[in-house]
Amino acid sequence: MKKSHLKKELNKLFKSLDFISENYLNGKSRKKDVDQFFTIYQQLGIAWEFLGLQCKHWDGYKRTREGNEVCKICGKVKSVDESYYLIPKKGAKKIGFKVVPKSKKTFPTKKKATLLNDTVNFHGAVLSVEATNSYKSSLLGKKHEITVAADRIVTLKERGIECRIDNYLINVKVQKPKKKKPPYGGFPWEIKKKDLKNFPVIFKFDDDYNFLGLTILK
Ligand SMILES: [Zn+2]
Secondary structure (H helix, E strand, O other): OOOHHOOOOOOHHHHHHHHHHHOOOOOOOOOHHHHHHHHHHHHHHHHHHHHHHOOOOOOEEOOOOOOOOOOOOOOOOOOOOOOOOOOOOOOOOOOOOOOOOOOOOEEOOOOEEEEEEEEEOOOOOEEEEEEEOOEEEEEEOOEEEEEEOOEEEEEEEEEEEEEEEEOOOOEEEEEOOOOOOOOOOOOHHHHHHHHHHHOOEEEEEOOOOOOEEEEEEO
């Protein structure tokens, strides 16, 4: 929405909000009416929030009596998180920005170290992004304290397959182990050729045998 159009729409909405509050929520109306108009007021509030998402706060902020800085156009309080995302129905969607841990500090808990932990179910594919600074954790109860390195972990789940990318590894889980014990792992040269034949993996490489990627056949 263009600035001028948005301004007009917001002004109309503010007038409606004032109208309801001055005429029906002023303590003089019947309780039944008050309840109904209160609901309408709330719904207008939601419309305000959604219209506000389109505001780029072009005209800057003004200070209120309570000492907050609010946008001159939409009334959004400066530096307060928006609670909805507005994304186009067609074309590429963008939500948030790339969060990478930058702090040199080690935080006492994972919760305090977490910068982002968010998931989107996008047309049936589940994508999660987790970014954490370094934090203290413990192994085997409280006996062994360890420091978990800062990381950014992106996980995609589709058709029972999980692909996880972090700072150190690219992990693909094609299926869960059939037995309860943890799976074995090994470099290809550690595995017997006859056993390797069970693995439907094709390595991609160039003339100098630089690893370029791999394909897993389903
Ligand atoms: Zn604004």
